[in-house]
Amino acid sequence: MGEDLTRRPTILDVARRAGVSRAAVSRVIRDAYGVSAEMRAKVEAAVAELGYRPLVAARGLRSQTYTIGLAIPNHHNTLRDTFFNRVVDGILSSLAGTRYNLIVAPSDATPGSERTAIEALADRQVDGLVAHASAESLGRLEELNAYVPVVGLGVHSAAGYDTLVGDDRFGAGLAVRHLYDLGHRSIYHLTSVNGPHFSDTPHRLRVVGYQETMRDLGLEHRAAVHAIDEADQSANQIGDSAHSVARRLLEQAAAPIAIFAGNDALALAVLRAMAELGLAADQVSVVGYDDTDVAAYPLIDLTSVDQDGHRMGVTAVRLLLERIGGRRDGVRETITPHLTARASSRPPRR
Amino acid sequence: MGEDLTRRPTILDVARRAGVSRAAVSRVIRDAYGVSAEMRAKVEAAVAELGYRPLVAARGLRSQTYTIGLAIPNHHNTLRDTFFNRVVDGILSSLAGTRYNLIVAPSDATPGSERTAIEALADRQVDGLVAHASAESLGRLEELNAYVPVVGLGVHSAAGYDTLVGDDRFGAGLAVRHLYDLGHRSIYHLTSVNGPHFSDTPHRLRVVGYQETMRDLGLEHRAAVHAIDEADQSANQIGDSAHSVARRLLEQAAAPIAIFAGNDALALAVLRAMAELGLAADQVSVVGYDDTDVAAYPLIDLTSVDQDGHRMGVTAVRLLLERIGGRRDGVRETITPHLTARASSRPPRR
DNA sequence: TTGTACGCGTTATCAA
DNA sequence: TTGATAACGCGTACAA
Numbered sequence: 222m223g224e225d226l227t228r229r230p231t232i233l234d235v236a237r238r239a240g241v242s243r244a245a246v247s248r249v250i251r252d253a254y255g256v257s258a259e260m261r262a263k264v265e266a267a268v269a270e271l272g273y274r275p276l277v278a279a280r281g282l283r284s285q286t287y288t289i290g291l292a293i294p295n296h297h298n299t300l301r302d303t304f305f306n307r308v309v310d311g312i313l314s315s316l317a318g319t320r321y322n323l324i325v326a327p328s329d330a331t332p333g334s335e336r337t338a339i340e341a342l343a344d345r346q347v348d349g350l351v352a353h354a355s356a357e358s359l360g361r362l363e364e365l366n367a368y369v370p371v372v373g374l375g376v377h378s379a380a381g382y383d384t385l386v387g388d389d390r391f392g393a394g395l396a397v398r399h400l401y402d403l404g405h406r407s408i409y410h411l412t413s414v415n416g417p418h419f420s421d422t423p424h425r426l427r428v429v430g431y432q433e434t435m436r437d438l439g440l441e442h443r444a445a446v447h448a449i450d451e452a453d454q455s456a457n458q459i460g461d462s463a464h465s466v467a468r469r470l471l472e473q474a475a476a477p478i479a480i481f482a483g484n485d486a487l488a489l490a491v492l493r494a495m496a497e498l499g500l501a502a503d504q505v506s507v508v509g510y511d512d513t514d515v516a517a518y519p520l521i522d523l524t525s526v527d528q529d530g531h532r533m534g535v536t537a538v539r540l541l542l543e544r545i546g547g548r549r550d551g552v553r554e555t556i557t558p559h560l561t562a563r564a565s566s567r568p569p570r571r
Numbered sequence: 572m573g574e575d576l577t578r579r580p581t582i583l584d585v586a587r588r589a590g591v592s593r594a595a596v597s598r599v600i601r602d603a604y605g606v607s608a609e610m611r612a613k614v615e616a617a618v619a620e621l622g623y624r625p626l627v628a629a630r631g632l633r634s635q636t637y638t639i640g641l642a643i644p645n646h647h648n649t650l651r652d653t654f655f656n657r658v659v660d661g662i663l664s665s666l667a668g669t670r671y672n673l674i675v676a677p678s679d680a681t682p683g684s685e686r687t688a689i690e691a692l693a694d695r696q697v698d699g700l701v702a703h704a705s706a707e708s709l710g711r712l713e714e715l716n717a718y719v720p721v722v723g724l725g726v727h728s729a730a731g732y733d734t735l736v737g738d739d740r741f742g743a744g745l746a747v748r749h750l751y752d753l754g755h756r757s758i759y760h761l762t763s764v765n766g767p768h769f770s771d772t773p774h775r776l777r778v779v780g781y782q783e784t785m786r787d788l789g790l791e792h793r794a795a796v797h798a799i800d801e802a803d804q805s806a807n808q809i810g811d812s813a814h815s816v817a818r819r820l821l822e823q824a825a826a827p828i829a830i831f832a833g834n835d836a837l838a839l840a841v842l843r844a845m846a847e848l849g850l851a852a853d854q855v856s857v858v859g860y861d862d863t864d865v866a867a868y869p870l871i872d873l874t875s876v877d878q879d880g881h882r883m884g885v886t887a888v889r890l891l892l893e894r895i896g897g898r899r900d901g902v903r904e905t906i907t908p909h910l911t912a913r914a915s916s917r918p919p920r921r
Numbered sequence: 922t923t924g925t926a927c928g929c930g931t932t933a934t935c936a937a
Numbered sequence: 938t939t940g941a942t943a944a945c946g947c948g949t950a951c952a953a
Binding site for chain 2: 940942944945946
Binding site for chain 2: 227228229272274275276277278279281282286288295303306309310313314317322323324325326327328329331334337340341342343344345346364367368489492493496514515518519520521
């Protein structure tokens with residue numbers, strides 16, 4: 222046995238072992254046309270004995286890598302939402318049974334980290350790229366789209382590549398109408414202003430949806446948006462900042478009121494302030510956004526709007542496979558959110 | 572401008588543009604020895620104009636890929652813990668400023684998914700592989716370690732590769748002693764039996780640590796382990812199962828008691844049962860494990876043992892770089908956990 | 922049905 | 938200091 226264990230076996234090792242040519246091995250591996258049963262048996266035996274696996278890099282140099290790349294943030298917030306985990310779930314379930322693998326490039330809050338993650342995937346020749354991009358990376362995604370199909374998650378602006386967004390205006394409407402249907406008329410909105418790029422962001426669109434729906438319900442004169450500025454705050458302080466804003470709001474407004482929060486973290490800050498002030502759900506009703514795992518936990522029981530990350534993952538894969546299959550033009554898909562009602566929203570006490 | 576926008580620029584495109592050889596461009600890119608200032612300027616200009624980036628696959632065929640691979644589960648539990656997010660944080664922070672990129676291969680609960688993730692990274696020639704492996708993959712990691720440095724996360728069994736574990740026995744001791752120091756003597760343990768491989772798993776080691784510490788404290792006759800069998804349960808039912816076990820425990824035991832839960836999800840089930848029965852922390856004190864984000868949320872305020880995922884990530888990178896730098900033998904590193912005391916643990920009411 | 926030969930983009934070696 | 942050329946592992950025309 223002249224096996225060299227310090228080196229990964231190559232297609233040539235397999236060919237020698239099986240006593241055939243490299244081309245023959247290649248054909249068996251890819252189960253291409255023109256392989257006799259005898260040849261197949263010999264080669265497969267050699268492959269198994271050596272534990273041979275083709276190198277994606279070498280393969281990718283001539284054809285595809287059969288890889289889908291996903292670039293997402295991995296920020297550590299006080300309450301981490303599970304949205305991207307669900308997206309990953311969706312992608313994995315769609316990819317199961319195909320030849321494609323998923324690799325994820327996570328980014329942190331460091332400047333340039335998001336760009337690094339995106340380039341890392343492009344440099345590794347993914348056959349399709351799904352990216353959650355902030356404003357700085359949108360242009361680069363456009364360029365990359367010339368070489369590889371791109372799906373932009375949460376990209377609301379126009380783009381030459383496929384985009385996939387949750388319908389935040391609609392979702393905000395769901396929250397407001399849910400509270401309205403319960404009997405609430407004093408419905409406030411709590412939002413988070415994160416950074417200088419506030420337009421076309423999910424939070425901004427939820428504000429718009431809130432205002433539109435209040436107007437449609439004839440409540441525009443009672444609409445009030447309270448904003449938390451996350452710009453110059455560290456992760457741990459965000460919760461505190463939201464908490465103090467929520468607390469002030471609760472102390473000033475006359476119960477019963479309802480609060481639609483721009484995300485679950487903000488909603489939890491409200492719940493905390495409520496607990497401190499001894500307020501119950503029929504005095505202050507709260508609806509969050511994202512439907513994080515925490516929201517479903519029985520002691521929290523927070524009504525929340527679900528963006529359906531799983532479906533986003535499934536849809537992203539479908540879009541990529543369409544583009545890989547030949548579609549040229551960019552498409553925009555919208556995922557309609559739905560509301561999960563829980564104990565935090567109740568009819569107002571009379 | 573004869574630029575072909577449908578193709579990624581190659582090193583040859585750059586060489587032609589700059590009027591030099593491919594080798595020269597390569598040297599500038601890798602800033603190797605023997606490049607004149609003039610040559611560097613010409614090449615860098617051409618690189619910038621074309622937006623050239625080297626292909627990792629082609630590079631990897633001759634040398635390294637400068638890639639660290641991380642294989643981790645992405646399971647959707649009712650309360651998702653944030654441990655792996657912190658590991659990613661740690662890896663990213665260690666890799667910042669180096670040439671290395673991180674790519675993650677997530678696995679789901681599908682049979683073979685974990686193996687697929689590990690192979691996907693190996694097939695892509697990562698220079699180092701960090702993997703959270705269940706029992707089925709341990710052998711394969713051993714094989715792969717011959718070709719690429721491997722770090723096994725949470726691998727307690729002996730192995731030829733580097734392993735990195737939290738000291739679960741010690742962590743369990745921290746929890747028990749914390750409750751003991753508060754004055755508790757009736758200290759129970761709630762654990763989760765996940766699957767057939769219960770030995771050498773973190774949960775099993777926490778049980779051992781619990782029993783050892785109870786013995787050291789002279790409380791062995793009062794030690795009692797209550798187990799939840801997750802084996803044939805779906806993700807959503809786990810919480811319910813834990814909840815009913817917790818509820819029975821609370822109804823049968825005479826308060827004040829203390830419960831050390833094998834993880835935060837189990838601890839939250841206890842908190843929920845306590846809320847239903849109207850029990851406070853001075854009647855039932857609870858300590859969890861993992862220090863998830865939820866634990867720190869003020870309305871939950873759960874005392875918990877922290878595995879320090881961030882440090883695990885940092886350490887994993889250090890181990891890999893050591894191996895890449897030449898170390899041959901496998902090493903075992905242990906991360907010492909620490910306890911964060913919160914409102915869920917209190918001195919017992921007298 | 923099988924084998925030969927070339928090319929993919931890059932780096933390493935050697936010569937100039 | 939630079940350039941020509943041979944690898945790296947694999948896929949695929951083309952020839953046999």
